[in-house]
Amino acid sequence: MKIQSKLTAFILLLLSSFSYSEIVNDTRNLDQVTRIMSFGDSLTYGFRLDRDVTYSAQLGNILGVPILNRGRNGLTTQQALGSNGHISTSLREMPNPQIVIMTLGGNDIMNDRRRTNQIKNNMRSVFQAFQDRGAMVVFAAIDPVSNWRRLNNPIGFLLPALWGNYYSELESLANEMGVVIVPRVMTDIWGNQNLTIPNDSFHPNASGHQVLTDRIYNVLANHLPNGNGSTLPRTIKIEAEDFIDASNDTSRGNSGGACTNPQFPDVDFERTSDIGGGCNLAYVQAGESIAYQVNIEQAANYVIKLRAASIRNSRARVLIDGNNHGQMTTNARGWQSFDSIQAGASINLEPGTHTIKIEFLDDDFNLNYLTIQASN
Numbered sequence: 170m171k172i173q174s175k176l177t178a179f180i181l182l183l184l185s186s187f188s189y190s191e192i193v194n195d196t197r198n199l200d201q202v203t204r205i206m207s208f209g210d211s212l213t214y215g216f217r218l219d220r221d222v223t224y225s226a227q228l229g230n231i232l233g234v235p236i237l238n239r240g241r242n243g244l245t246t247q248q249a250l251g252s253n254g255h256i257s258t259s260l261r262e263m264p265n266p267q268i269v270i271m272t273l274g275g276n277d278i279m280n281d282r283r284r285t286n287q288i289k290n291n292m293r294s295v296f297q298a299f300q301d302r303g304a305m306v307v308f309a310a311i312d313p314v315s316n317w318r319r320l321n322n323p324i325g326f327l328l329p330a331l332w333g334n335y336y337s338e339l340e341s342l343a344n345e346m347g348v349v350i351v352p353r354v355m356t357d358i359w360g361n362q363n364l365t366i367p368n369d370s371f372h373p374n375a376s377g378h379q380v381l382t383d384r385i386y387n388v389l390a391n392h393l394p395n396g397n398g399s400t401l402p403r404t405i406k407i408e409a410e411d412f413i414d415a416s417n418d419t420s421r422g423n424s425g426g427a428c429t430n431p432q433f434p435d436v437d438f439e440r441t442s443d444i445g446g447g448c449n450l451a452y453v454q455a456g457e458s459i460a461y462q463v464n465i466e467q468a469a470n471y472v473i474k475l476r477a478a479s480i481r482n483s484r485a486r487v488l489i490d491g492n493n494h495g496q497m498t499t500n501a502r503g504w505q506s507f508d509s510i511q512a513g514a515s516i517n518l519e520p521g522t523h524t525i526k527i528e529f530l531d532d533d534f535n536l537n538y539l540t541i542q543a544s545n
């Protein structure tokens with residue numbers, strides 16, 4: 170068995186180096202993709218490696234597009250989120266990435282396996298934060314179960330128990346959210362002394378990053394423009410404060426005191442502590458409404474999501490070009506605990522200008538932004 174698995178590993182290596190040389194000659198047209206970010210933990214950062222051998226650098230060379238490496242050693246999902254979290258600071262460096270390649274979640278599992286549900290919820294918010302900026306998220310997922318026996322690590326034997334169902338749950342989350350997944354990206358790297366840095370057996374060395382590069386590219390290639398797969402999903406984001414009409418506010422003046430619009434001085438906005446900062450619509454009363462204009466370039470099916478928060482379950486109705494599109498209800502998680510919640514089913518929108526009107530059916534509805542995302 171042992172010899173067989175070594176042989177399998179050797180064949181896998183041969184295969185991966187073969188396809189790697191093919192990739193270098195790839196002449197895929199990437200004119201439309203100029204902003205790529207890699208994001209996440211030490212696997213992305215390239216723990217103890219020179220900057221030019223990380224998967225980000227290698228993949229950037231292949232694609233002919235430099236990749237902004239926003240990896241940080243030890244990063245957890247908690248540290249990624251929040252108004253000053255690693256996502257916010259990364260999005261200040263590259264506000265509208267077209268592709269975000271990501272490794273994340275491993276540190277959470279190691280630190281506290283009991284919070285698997287919390288970690289999954291955090292991952293949902295992490296994916297959403299980048300999708301809300303219009304990015305295609307490519308998630309390089311780790312499944313340790315097949316690798317742990319070869320880990321030169323005192324807690325290696327704990328890993329299968331630590332991970333539990335986490336991998337399959339993340340896989341279904343990614344599928345549900347339209348995140349592109351690179352499956353089991355660390356298989357045969359962990360515990361392989363030829364592919365990991367000395368006295369570590371966990372963090373990939375330059376050759377390990379070459380294998381990562383290959384695995385990520387093989388998945389990514391199907392989603393690039395002029396590739397054989399789908400083109401980049403495009404998400405349009407409209408800030409709540411960028412409205413065109415909000416003439417029926419029920420209280421005099423801006424009760425939130427921020428982002429006041431001189432044309433509509435009664436609309437209520439306050440500073441938000443959600444990802445990205447700015448303002449959210451606040452002090453909403455039932456019967457108020459607010460309207461937006463969106464310019465659609467490509468005919469497609471689109472999903473409308475409202476980035477909303479409340480202390481109760483408050484309903485809003487969405488109208489597109491005057492027609493009822495459907496409702497959504499906020500989660501009652503707190504005034505600044507925002508979730509992106511879909512209103513209605515997907516809708517086919519033709520190129521041109523459309524209006525999206527939001528009618529509030531209940532009091533107490535904070536709105537940070539809305540997204541119009543092409544769905545498959």
Ligand SMILES: [Ca+2]
Pocket residue numbers: 418419420421422423424435436437
């Ligand atoms: Ca007001």
Ligand SMILES: [Ca+2]
Pocket residue numbers: 418419420436437451452453454457
């Ligand atoms: Ca109001």
Ligand SMILES: [Ca+2]
Pocket residue numbers: 408409410441446447448449536537538
């Ligand atoms: Ca906002």
